[in-house]
Amino acid sequence: MFAISLGDEAELRPLEPWQAEEFVAHMDRARDLVDRHIMLARAAADLASARALLTSYAEKQAADSGRLYGIRLGSTLVGGVLFRVxxxxxxxxxxxxxxxxxxTGRGLVTRAARVLIDxxxxxxxxxRVEWQVSTANEPSIKVARRLGMTREGVLRENYLFDGVRRDTEVWSVLAPEWREQKAADAV
Known part of the structure; x- marks a missing residue:
C-alpha cells in the first residue's frame, strides 16, 4: 500500500474494506463533528455498514468513478478525502x-485535497474539480478558499438533512486555474 506524506507526521493512504473495524472506530471519534454536515458517519454506524461503505468505494475505484483515502497522524486514522464523483x-x-x-486546525484536509486535485x-x-459544502460548514468553506477555488453559487434548500432543508455552496477550480496557481506558488 502506498502512503503520501502530508508533512507533520501525517500521511494520505487508501481506505479499503479490510480496514472497516478501524474506520468505524474513527467514525465513532468523528461522529459528532462529521454528522453536523454530512451523513458519512451515519453511513458507518457499525462494522457491517462501515465495510459496506468501504466496499462501495472500492467498487467505485475499480469502475474509475470515485476513490476514498484516509488521513493518518502517526498510525491513527483521523480523517479523509475522497472523490465522491x-x-x-x-x-x-x-x-x-x-x-x-x-x-482539526492543522491544515491536513487542505494538504490532502491538494494531492487529490493535483x-x-x-x-x-x-x-473541473468541484467542492460542494453546506453553507453552515465554515471550516470546509475555508478549505475551498485555501485551495484557490471560486464560489459559483448556492443551491438553495437542495437537500434534506435531519428534517431540515439545507443549502449547498458550489465551489470549483478549473485545470488552467490550478496550474496557474501552482506556478505562482512555486515562485
Whole structure:
C-alpha cells in the first residue's frame, strides 16, 4: 500500500474494506463533528455498514468513478478525502472531506485535497474539480478558499438533512486555474 506524506507526521493512504473495524472506530471519534454536515458517519454506524461503505468505494475505484483515502497522524486514522464523483471521460470530479475533532486546525484536509486535485488534473486530465459544502460548514468553506477555488453559487434548500432543508455552496477550480496557481506558488 502506498502512503503520501502530508508533512507533520501525517500521511494520505487508501481506505479499503479490510480496514472497516478501524474506520468505524474513527467514525465513532468523528461522529459528532462529521454528522453536523454530512451523513458519512451515519453511513458507518457499525462494522457491517462501515465495510459496506468501504466496499462501495472500492467498487467505485475499480469502475474509475470515485476513490476514498484516509488521513493518518502517526498510525491513527483521523480523517479523509475522497472523490465522491469522478468522471474522467467528461473531465469532472467532486472532492470531499471529513476530519475528527482532534485533528482539526492543522491544515491536513487542505494538504490532502491538494494531492487529490493535483493528481486528478495532472495525471488524469480532469478539467473541473468541484467542492460542494453546506453553507453552515465554515471550516470546509475555508478549505475551498485555501485551495484557490471560486464560489459559483448556492443551491438553495437542495437537500434534506435531519428534517431540515439545507443549502449547498458550489465551489470549483478549473485545470488552467490550478496550474496557474501552482506556478505562482512555486515562485
Amino acid at each position: 469522478f468522471d474522467a471521460k467528461a473531465g469532472n470530479c467532486e472532492v470531499g472531506c471529513w476530519l475528527e475533532p482532534a485533528a 493528481w486528478a488534473v495532472e495525471k488524469r486530465g480532469i478539467h
